Amino acid sequence: MEDLRHEFVLDDVVGVLGPDGDADPDTDPRLSDAECVALYGHLAMARRLDATLRALRDEGRIANLTGAPGDDAVGAAAASALTAGDWLFPGVCDAASVLARGVSLDAWMAHALGTADDPAKARQRPDHFSSRADRVVGTNPRLASQTTQAAGLAWAMRMRNDRHAVLCLLDGASAEAGEFHNGLNFAGVFRAPVVFLSRAHQGVAVAQKAFAYGVQPARVDGGDPLAVVRVVRDALSRAREGHGATLIEAQVPDHDGALARLRTHLTRRGTLTPALDGELTARCDAALAAAVERASHASAPALSTAFDDVFATAPWHLAEQRARATT
Amino acid sequence: MPQMNMVEAINDALRHEMRRDPRVVVMGEDVGKVGGVFRVTRDLVEEFGTERVIDTPLSEGGIIGTAIGMALYGMVPVPEIQFSDFIFPAFDQIVSEVAKFRWRSGGEYPAKMVIRTPVGGGIRGGLYHSQSPEAYFIHTPGLKVVCPSNPYDAKGLLLSAIRDPDPVLFFEPKRAYRAVKRDVPEGEYTVPLSKAAVVREGRHVTVIAWGAMLYEALEASNRAAEQGIDCEVLDLRTLWPVDIDAIVESVKKTGRVVVVHEAPKTCGFGAELIALINEKAFLHLEAPPVRVTGWDTPFPYTLEMDYLPLAGRILPAIVETARF
Numbered sequence: 323m324e325d326l327r328h329e330f331v332l333d334d335v336v337g338v339l340g341p342d343g344d345a346d347p348d349t350d351p352r353l354s355d356a357e358c359v360a361l362y363g364h365l366a367m368a369r370r371l372d373a374t375l376r377a378l379r380d381e382g383r384i385a386n387l388t389g390a391p392g393d394d395a396v397g398a399a400a401a402s403a404l405t406a407g408d409w410l411f412p413g414v415c416d417a418a419s420v421l422a423r424g425v426s427l428d429a430w431m432a433h434a435l436g437t438a439d440d441p442a443k444a445r446q447r448p449d450h451f452s453s454r455a456d457r458v459v460g461t462n463p464r465l466a467s468q469t470t471q472a473a474g475l476a477w478a479m480r481m482r483n484d485r486h487a488v489l490c491l492l493d494g495a496s497a498e499a500g501e502f503h504n505g506l507n508f509a510g511v512f513r514a515p516v517v518f519l520s521r522a523h524q525g526v527a528v529a530q531k532a533f534a535y536g537v538q539p540a541r542v543d544g545g546d547p548l549a550v551v552r553v554v555r556d557a558l559s560r561a562r563e564g565h566g567a568t569l570i571e572a573q574v575p576d577h578d579g580a581l582a583r584l585r586t587h588l589t590r591r592g593t594l595t596p597a598l599d600g601e602l603t604a605r606c607d608a609a610l611a612a613a614v615e616r617a618s619h620a621s622a623p624a625l626s627t628a629f630d631d632v633f634a635t636a637p638w639h640l641a642e643q644r645a646r647a648t649t
Numbered sequence: 650m651p652q653m654n655m656v657e658a659i660n661d662a663l664r665h666e667m668r669r670d671p672r673v674v675v676m677g678e679d680v681g682k683v684g685g686v687f688r689v690t691r692d693l694v695e696e697f698g699t700e701r702v703i704d705t706p707l708s709e710g711g712i713i714g715t716a717i718g719m720a721l722y723g724m725v726p727v728p729e730i731q732f733s734d735f736i737f738p739a740f741d742q743i744v745s746e747v748a749k750f751r752w753r754s755g756g757e758y759p760a761k762m763v764i765r766t767p768v769g770g771g772i773r774g775g776l777y778h779s780q781s782p783e784a785y786f787i788h789t790p791g792l793k794v795v796c797p798s799n800p801y802d803a804k805g806l807l808l809s810a811i812r813d814p815d816p817v818l819f820f821e822p823k824r825a826y827r828a829v830k831r832d833v834p835e836g837e838y839t840v841p842l843s844k845a846a847v848v849r850e851g852r853h854v855t856v857i858a859w860g861a862m863l864y865e866a867l868e869a870s871n872r873a874a875e876q877g878i879d880c881e882v883l884d885l886r887t888l889w890p891v892d893i894d895a896i897v898e899s900v901k902k903t904g905r906v907v908v909v910h911e912a913p914k915t916c917g918f919g920a921e922l923i924a925l926i927n928e929k930a931f932l933h934l935e936a937p938p939v940r941v942t943g944w945d946t947p948f949p950y951t952l953e954m955d956y957l958p959l960a961g962r963i964l965p966a967i968v969e970t971a972r973f
Contacts, residue, residue, distance in 0.1 A: 460754060478722035501710060
């Protein structure tokens, strides 16, 4: 096995944006103006969506939310680095990453509000979105349970010479769970084209665990969206080219300033004016309000559908239970 | 027609299906060069290579978790867990993930796989190489559970299980692995899932069994015949979804039923079977249904032949039921 340590110094935290909004030319992912504004739109949507969901929760219309502030912005920036053929395993409370992947707001809101239009038929509580058309694999709230699954899917892609990659988003304490280590171990042994992105808080160190599994480590400033794009993009390229898995540790600041930092950068670049900024935010709010409105008028799944998809075809006992429940 | 034991028949089934379907991969601890702890996957790696006969790290949760990812992508993994006693590190991935993926994704992501694992006692395996954990998995919505008793059924059921759209736990009774040889056709044939076999027809008492205990049920039934009691013996073959029609039909004929299984009595599958019989054939019953099972203790090493519901324990239950 190659010695990964040559490529990585533990104290290295990749950053792009300086305090004045300038991009470090050595690390800048060199997004076009349009790409950069789109990224800004994803982060703005993350903030506005969060506000919308909290309001819906306070009205008692959706179940409780448990996301850590700033994690969603890291997920959104990371997911924006995916191409159509790649796969995404979001964590819980990773709606922003799912939307950055290109999932429609209507589909996501149908999921959040539990309507029959949810691609997953409203069977999970909000923020466990799943959609095969978008190559988004919904997760289970037990932290890190998707780590081995992401490794397995990536490994299958490699066996099939599919030159795409898998992005697996992990929540704060995931690295403490056994399945995290299982997933890293399998990904390392099989050189699976998978990128694990662990959101770490308050200086918790995760990246160096990669050494033990023969996985490439990386560390990034999670409050710097351009740095997240850069590191995730590099790791996905590395995976697609057959060099195996990467574990990225994104240090998420306590006070989420990712949106403000990107705003400063875009303003300095001359791409974002206060007027355009206001327009983007207003567009997010309007889209959210419309999506909530549409989902509010959609019907809940029919009772009989609870018995579908337990098996491909309902066996006798489910047919009996369905008949009893619906008559 | 070749004679095979169950190990050879399952190996033949895997080889047949891997030739037929390039999506099928075998994975597990030492399944490659070593051929598995019971040699069930012997020589498969020579024909199919290390990409389809995959030696994995020693981690059951990792094996099933990665198999899920492969299944989501469209492969058909057939992971082996060395002993069903070792399946518990993978319990979360099986009951929280494999079983629920199709449902929780609205039908979009079936985690279709066949988890093969040896089950049962009577081979001096002791506590952690002898257990029968089928009830946990039958209790979990979304899993099918199969347990063949003979080489012919083992091959035919395994081919059906691999082709079935749903995840299947395929429990292989290790006491019957090499104990029985049968004619096993080469090439293609299947035994359907969820179809029990009436292996002995009779009029007085229905005896329900599966796996290695089927032979004990037959032995007890032969001894009962010497006392004029004519038993009908059902080999369930698929435990879940169970062939309820075959059970009800037999119980309606005999009015008396004895259920035999190795697992502990309390909340064992026998409890569910008797509840179903009560729901569907109560008015046909002539005697209380009886369970002959393992004890509600951990599986004992030195006393395993006392723990197991062998013919000597089944016979008095049959006689008692017949004479009630």
